[in-house]
Amino acid sequence: MHIKELQTEVDAWITTTGVRYFNELTNLGILMEEVGELSRIMVRKYGEQSFKESDKNKNIADEMADVLWVLTALANQCGVDLEQAIKDNFDKKNKRDATRHLENPRLNS
Numbered sequence: 001m002h003i004k005e006l007q008t009e010v011d012a013w014i015t016t017t018g019v020r021y022f023n024e025l026t027n028l029g030i031l032m033e034e035v036g037e038l039s040r041i042m043v044r045k046y047g048e049q050s051f052k053e054s055d056k057n058k059n060i061a062d063e064m065a066d067v068l069w070v071l072t073a074l075a076n077q078c079g080v081d082l083e084q085a086i087k088d089n090f091d092k093k094n095k096r097d098a099t100r101h102l103e104n105p106r107l108n109s
Helices: 003-016 024-046 060-078 082-096
Strands: none
Touching (some): 003 060, 060 082
């Protein structure tokens, strides 16, 4: 699926099954919640915290998809073409960081 298709499908689901978009600030809060849920699972799987019983059946891929879903909804609400935005972001990073990481001794030891 292309990013434009994702944006179209999220919009279609929200405006039919979901009835309407929550306002932008509500969706921002939901995005923070979803990132927190992803963080919780990542910290337990890859960090030093142990799993709580309620976290054991959580799925990292599903948590990432939740983050992407809400971010896509916010992009739709704010008139952001995520496909173009990520292309522009790559251009920015390629110009700004062309040699920065290659020259970082912490990354090349």
